[in-house]
Amino acid sequence: MPDLLLRRSRIGRAVVDVRVAEGRIVAIEPTLEPDGAEVVDADGRMLLRGLWDEHVHVTQAALASTWLPLGGAGSAAEAAALVRASLPDRPVEPVVGIGFRDGVWPDRPTRALLDEAAGERSVVLQSHDIHAVWLNSAAGRRFGVELDESGLLREDAAFAVSRAVRNLADADADAAVTALAETAARSGVVGIVDFEMAWNAASWARRSASGLDSLRIEAAIYSADLERAVAEGLRTGDPIGESGLVSVGPMKALADGALNTRTAFCTDPYPDGGHGVLTLPGEPLRRLLAAAAEARLTPAIHAIGDAAVTEVLDAFAATGTRGRIEHAQLVADADLPRFAALGVVASVQPGHLLHDREVAEQHWPGRTGRTYPFRSLLDAGATLVFGSDAPVAPLDPWLAVRAAIERTGDDRPPWHPEQRIRIDEALAAATRGRAEPQVGDVADLVLIDLPPERMHAGAVAATLVAGRFTHRPL
Numbered sequence: 001m002p003d004l005l006l007r008r009s010r011i012g013r014a015v016v017d018v019r020v021a022e023g024r025i026v027a028i029e030p031t032l033e034p035d036g037a038e039v040v041d042a043d044g045r046m047l048l049r050g051l052w053d054e055h056v057h058v059t060q061a062a063l064a065s066t067w068l069p070l071g072g073a074g075s076a077a078e079a080a081a082l083v084r085a086s087l088p089d090r091p092v093e094p095v096v097g098i099g100f101r102d103g104v105w106p107d108r109p110t111r112a113l114l115d116e117a118a119g120e121r122s123v124v125l126q127s128h129d130i131h132a133v134w135l136n137s138a139a140g141r142r143f144g145v146e147l148d149e150s151g152l153l154r155e156d157a158a159f160a161v162s163r164a165v166r167n168l169a170d171a172d173a174d175a176a177v178t179a180l181a182e183t184a185a186r187s188g189v190v191g192i193v194d195f196e197m198a199w200n201a202a203s204w205a206r207r208s209a210s211g212l213d214s215l216r217i218e219a220a221i222y223s224a225d226l227e228r229a230v231a232e233g234l235r236t237g238d239p240i241g242e243s244g245l246v247s248v249g250p251m252k253a254l255a256d257g258a259l260n261t262r263t264a265f266c267t268d269p270y271p272d273g274g275h276g277v278l279t280l281p282g283e284p285l286r287r288l289l290a291a292a293a294e295a296r297l298t299p300a301i302h303a304i305g306d307a308a309v310t311e312v313l314d315a316f317a318a319t320g321t322r323g324r325i326e327h328a329q330l331v332a333d334a335d336l337p338r339f340a341a342l343g344v345v346a347s348v349q350p351g352h353l354l355h356d357r358e359v360a361e362q363h364w365p366g367r368t369g370r371t372y373p374f375r376s377l378l379d380a381g382a383t384l385v386f387g388s389d390a391p392v393a394p395l396d397p398w399l400a401v402r403a404a405i406e407r408t409g410d411d412r413p414p415w416h417p418e419q420r421i422r423i424d425e426a427l428a429a430a431t432r433g434r435a436e437p438q439v440g441d442v443a444d445l446v447l448i449d450l451p452p453e454r455m456h457a458g459a460v461a462a463t464l465v466a467g468r469f470t471h472r473p474l
Contacts, residue, residue, distance in 0.1 A: 003037035004467055009047040009447070011436055018047065020443040023466035028439055040474070042447055045461050049431040050190025050444035051397040054347050055326060055387030058194040059203070060130065060162070062176035063169050064391035068097035070125060071355075076102065076109045079125065079134075084117040094122040094139055096165055098391060101128045102152075103260040103359040109134045111151030124165055126158075128355070129258035129392055133158040155257050155277060159197055166198075174207055181214045184395050185470040187457035188446035191216035192395075193249050193387070195300075195326075199225055201232075201240055201248065208241035214470040216444070218249030221297060223288055226251060235296040245465070250300035250324060251292045255280045256308035259329060260359055264305035266330065270363050276305050285315040292321070299323035300347065306330040306370065313338045327389075329356070330364060331373050340381030347385050348374065350400040350426075351393035354409035368416060374404055375419045384429040398455040401426040405453060423453045443467035447474070 004020040011018075017032035018025060068086050073079035079100050087095065095118065102109055114123050114136035122139040126132075132154045140147040143161050147153070153161060166173070184192065192215055194200055200219035208217075219240060221229045229251070240246040257263020257277050265276040280288070285301070292299045303312045304327045312325055313335055322343040329352070339346055353372045360368050370376075377384060386400045393399070399409075404426040407414035414420060427435035435452075437445060447461040463471040 001468060003035070004443075005032060005034055005037040005039045006047065006447075007039055007041045008044055009042040010044055011047050015044055018437070020464075020467040023443055023468075025437055025439050025441045025443050028437070040462075042461075043474075045447045045449060045474075046452070047437060048188075048427065048435050048446050048448065048452070049437050049441065050446050050463060050465070051188045051430045052191045052193070052385070052432055053184070053189055053387050053390070053395055053397060054193045054385045055349060056192045056194055056390045056395060057130070057196050058177055058180065058192065059166055059173050059196045059198065061390035061395060062180040063166065063173060064098050065176070065180075067126075068095065069099055070097045071099035071101070071128065073100055075105050076107045076113055079109075080113045080117040083114065083123055083125070087118060087121060094124045094142065094165065094168075097123070097125040098130075099128050100125055100134065101260055101355070101359065102132075102134075103262065104362060109150055109152055111135070111137055111140075111147050111149055114151055124161060126162060127260055129260045130162065131155060131158060131258035131261040131263060133161050135161070154261055154263055155279065163197060174210070177207060178212055180395065181212060185214040185463050185465075186460060187396055187398065188448070188460040188463050188471075189215065189395070189397060190444040190446070190463065190465050190470075191218070193218045193220060195220045195252050197222060199228070201229075201234060204246045205241045208243045208246045213243055213245060214465070215245065216465060217246045219246060220249040220252045220300065223251060223253040226288075226291060226295065226297070229297065230295045236298040248297075251295075251297040252300050252302065252326070253280055253285070253288055254302040255285065255312050256303055256305050258304055259356060259363065262363060264330070265308040265311070266305035266364070267307045267310075267332065268364075268367065271365075275307065278308060278311065282311060282315060285312065286318050289315055289319040289321045289323070292323075293319065300326050302326045304329045306332045306335070306367075310335055313342060313344065316342045316344050324385075328377075330367060330371050331377070333370065333376075336373065336376050336380040336382070339377060340383070345383045345385055346377050347387060348372065348429075349387050349389045349393060350374070350403035351388055351396070353407065353415060354403055355393075357415045369418070371416070373419055374421045378421060378425060383433075384425075385432065386426070386429045396457050397430045398457060401430055401452065401455070404429070427452055
């Protein structure tokens with residue numbers, strides 16, 4: 001690949017030339033001679049390090065674009081009506097929908113409601129947080145699950161049905177993933193941590209061999225596959241395939257559920273008196289962290305409720321391991337400084353707060369000042385990294401950045417504005433610690449057309465991975 005010279009790129013307040021050779025930045029000067037390099041005029045656009053989405057369920061996010069969207073349904077009855085209206089256009093079974101938010105509905109989902117809407121057509125509806133599925137009787141029979149009157153399955157039972165649905169679409173999944181990766185590149189994304197609940201090493205080896213090269217991928221391993229990973233000698237950071245773009249990611253485990261499903265494990269009760277579900281309690285969690293450390297797999301532990309966050313931090317402290325907590329949506333004040341003290345990264349999804357404020361106010365009353373506590377975490381010395389949790393939120397890093405600095409996505413006032421962070425802090429969380437490129441950096445870069453605080457996916461002028469354009473409309 002020939003050298004590249006990005007002429008008139010703006011880094012900070014300086015307009016400079018940037019030379020890239022063998023996939024790295026080798027010079028940043030006011031003026032550089034081409035010396036045989038391909039010259040691209042950045043025309044004064046801001047140059048940043050490329051953005052990462054630190055939490056994606058790639059296959060589900062890719063397939064979700066073909067599923068029935070239910071985010072606009074204001075009740076179970078409205079969701080069922082959307083299913084009924086969609087049936088003539090959806091001949092393939094099961095009919096799959098995604099995005100329902102029953103946590104704020106005035107009525108309750110029932111199996112009978114979906115049976116009436118779809119008859120003998122099998123219907124699987126995934127909740128907004130993907131921790132629950134709503135099935136009709138035909139779908140229950142198809143997937144061999146016993147349903148109660150609600151038709152709802154939560155946590156592991158829901159994940160099993162979701163995996164079965166995804167596996168039915170395997171023939172189309174790689175094409176959908178390729179399209180998703182290209183869309184991400186157009187948004188300035190250079191890398192994704194894939195938390196698809198599957199054996200991701202094989203999926204990404206196949207995709208890489210077929211030529212998918214628009215992103216870097218860190219393919220997570222789930223705790224259920226830890227023994228297999230150890231047997232195959234996989235360690236976080238090890239390459240997968242020959243492209244140099246795919247590597248082994250962290251080891252994922254779930255310590256609790258989710259807010260909308262009311263299974264996030266919390267110190268204070270939900271309005272119905274429950275505290276959620278602790279799916280991985282202390283001693284098993286400590287054994288898992290120790291095993292991951294011995295296998296040289298970085299642990300990434302899902303914890304949303306404050307009691308779950310405490311439990312996970314206790315396990316990190318007891319084992320002396322470092323890693324990540326995924327989500328950390330509700331955090332006790334006493335736990336804020338423990339992230340930095342224990343070397344635990346807070347992997348957070350700012351885009352979620354845009355649609356969680358109603359359900360949080362309803363189910364976590366009096367505690368929402370500790371919800372998505374980005375300012376408090378940073379002030380306590382924690383390291384933040386941003387993700388989307390797509391398909392829960394769009395795979396759009398600029399949405400996450402704006403949500404973190406504005407705490408609103410519409411004309412409502414900011415939700416707990418005391419937890420807003422600065423644009424430089426948000427960019428650092430979106431670019432793995434530093435937004436401004438330097439000599440010696442891998443040339444994973446993005447050129448933008450607007451000030452960062454006003455950026456959106458359509459204003460990305462170019463994206464480069466290892467000095468190679470993956471998106472180039474300029």
